[in-house]
Amino acid sequence: MLLEKFCNSAGPSGNENETRKIIMNELGAFTENIDVDRMGNIIVYKNSSSSSLKVMVVSHMDEFSLIITGYNGDGTLRFLPVGYVDKNSLPCKTVRIGNKEIPGVIGIKPIHLQNRMEVNKSLSCENMCIDIGAFSEEECKKIVSLGDLVVFDNKFSQFGNEFFEGKALNDRIGCSILVELLKENYKCNLYGVFNVQGRIGQRGIYAAAYNIKPDVAIILDTVNGTDEFETPDCSRTIKLKEGPVIPFKGGESIFDRGIVKSIRNQAANMDIPYQKTGDTQKEGELKAVNLAAESCKISAVLVPCRYMNSNISLCSKDDCHNTFNLLKNYLKKL
Known part of the structure; x- marks a missing residue:
């Protein structure tokens, strides 16, 4: 199709x-x-x-996509949106990074560790990261470069008898x-x-x-x-x-x-x-x-x-x- x-x-x-x-x-x-x-x-x-x-x-x-803007010491990645995106929809989504299509997951501070102010606050990209399974900044730099573009890892499908999703x-x-x-x-x-x-x-x-x-x-x-x-x-x-x-x-x-x-x-x-x-x-x-x-x-x-x-x-x-x-x-x- x-x-x-x-x-x-x-x-x-x-x-x-x-x-x-x-x-x-x-x-x-x-x-x-x-x-x-x-x-x-x-x-x-x-x-x-x-x-x-x-x-x-x-x-x-x-x-719309994301772009890698920095590294965190724990091996995760910082990012910003390319185009308008609902940031509240980003946590826990799977992504592909760069031409090598490195798999990643958008992470956020666990809900049980957030205080009341954090729970009620609107999300920003500063509160999130992309986790690719690396354990250090050095390891992460060998795999992902600054400026790599990130797309979401969703597959198109027919949704019921009357809709498309993707x-x-x-x-x-x-x-x-x-x-x-x-x-x-x-x-x-x-x-x-x-x-x-x-x-x-x-x-x-x-x-x-x-x-x-x-x-x-x-x-x-x-x-x-x-x-x-x-x-x-x-x-x-x-x-x-x-x-x-x-x-x-x-x-x-x-x-x-x-x-x-x-x-x-x-x-x-x-x-x-x-x-x-x-x-x-x-x-x-x-x-x-x-x-x-x-x-x-x-x-x-x-x-x-x-x-x-x-x-x-x-x-x-x-x-x-x-x-x-x-x-x-x-x-x-x-």
């Missing part, structure tokens, strides 16, 4: 080589119009002789949908962009958008589900199994209302469920495309993803399928 390959690969921000190779192999089976720019973005171009309209569909390939669903789901979209033919000039460093300021898409200069850009990403246990009903605005989210606003930027309405109309015409929201809080690639591509109309189609900023996430099969069908038919009518 394509999504399984993507999720099980290691592609931390700034070192997406393994994930990029898998995407390139998949793309190479049906197109030769593939380019990798200096940033490491993959750009696939599908030409149309009947239109001059340039449409860019964007999905980032990197995942690491890096944000945004390997978008990557898998974009690969399938690129197998189709369209009347517009379509640029499929698998961008790097999406978790650390959307750096890759700045370069891609500046070089392509699209007329229309569609961000294909995930959005954090708000239907978790104990969430008040008034806050459950984004739910799994109720279709993709098509928002009007992201952070401090506004999506093009005409494009948003036309995508929503396409969903309604196809009886595809979708969710409305006024604001996604995070801008994602929106700000980068706005700054790098002049006079570009931007929209987004987002797949709900539960526990998105932790080491493992959950998504609905139906939401993924509906997102693909919606975008495929919308692009064919441009």
Whole structure:
């Protein structure tokens, strides 16, 4: 399964080589119009002789990770996050470190040794370490180097009959949908962009958008589900199994209302469920495309993803399928 390959690969921000190779192999089976720019973005171009309209569909390939920043005297490692992560979800998670994939466990002071203040305090990376089974700082230095990137050691699986679970669903789901979209033919000039460093300021898409200069850009990403246990009903605005989210606003930027309405109309015409929201809080690639591509109309189609900023996430099969069908038919009518 394509999504399984993507999720099980290691592609931390700034070192997406393994994930990029898998995407390139998949793309190479049906197109030769593939380019990798200096940033490491993959750009696939599908030409149309009947239109001059340039449409860019964007999905980032990197995942949030950790980076080794120091050694402790007992042989454990200090670290910091690369990209936003829920630090309370980190303790006792298994990880792989560096190109050698050294196995490790994120450790924390045992609960029975913590005082009341420590128990009630929010966790920080200073309170945690990574244990690789070394017994001294010298032994640890022989195995792990400062600056080594760390990814989580979770395997993709089908969760019940209706869900997927795994690491890096944000945004390997978008990557898998974009690969399938690129197998189709369209009347517009379509640029499929698998961008790097999406978790650390959307750096890759700045370069891609500046070089392509699209007329229309569609961000294909995930959005954090708000239907978790104990969430008040008034806050459950984004739910799994109720279709993709098509928002009007992201952070401090506004999506093009005409494009948003036309995508929503396409969903309604196809009886595809979708969710409305006024604001996604995070801008994602929106700000980068706005700054790098002049006079570009931007929209987004987002797949709900539960526990998105932790080491493992959950998504609905139906939401993924509906997102693909919606975008495929919308692009064919441009």
